[in-house]
Amino acid sequence: MYGSVGEKTEQAWDAREGGRQVLIAVDDPGTLELLTTTVGLAGYRTEAAGSRDAVLDRLADGGCDLVILDSALPGLRPLEEGRRMDPADRPAVLLLVPTDSLSRIVPELGWEATDYVTKPLRIAEVLARMQVLLRGTGGTDGAPRGGVLECGGLALDDTTCRARRGRRVLDLTPAEYRLLRHLLVNVNKVLSKEQIARYVWGEYRGDNAIEQLVSRLRRKVDQGGPALIHTRRGFGYWLGAEVNHRSA
Structure with missing residues (x-):
């Protein structure tokens, strides 16, 4: 079920400050209309692309800050082979992918998706991921x-x-993966x-x-080794290494 467009989020006014250019590459007309409308209302400048060739042509022109890329787009899988731009100049990519095929699709694409949201989409989550990706060059959280x-x-x-x-390979759900990434990007920093x-x-x-999400991730990460995920009560x-903080 789609999230409410009326939800107040800080990414809306952040977007209006920059007027970033977003390419929305989605094949389904209904989803394309929803994203184009709501992303535009959030203050971004939007363009639409409904095919692999249209995406490549637009990226070759430059000036695009972010691509919202649907994994269901026809011809998407060979996209990496046909790209016509230096990887250093490629914009951030927000991939739209079904939860049950996330681990398969992302590696196979070869596109180096910067982040992803799972389908069915929730607009509040899409806008939140966009804000993170566009807050600074190469991702806003300092991650490479x-x-x-x-x-x-x-x-x-x-x-x-x-x-x-x-x-040891960690078998993580999408939510656990995203939490671990956020903790690693902010290593030694307490996150509320x-x-x-x-x-x-x-x-x-x-x-x-x-608490349940953190507990599940902690069991997987800290199994058989020194604890890396800690609680700062309240x-x-x-x-990080426990020596850097005193956990309650």
């Missing part, structure tokens, strides 16, 4: 686009959507429950949902 984030033997690779602790919820889901959810959660 298409790179690997590491801490204490823990590594997360955005190009394959995989995470490891040493040699609200900050985590808005990053993971695009909206605030009850404390219980966040403040939130952080990731």
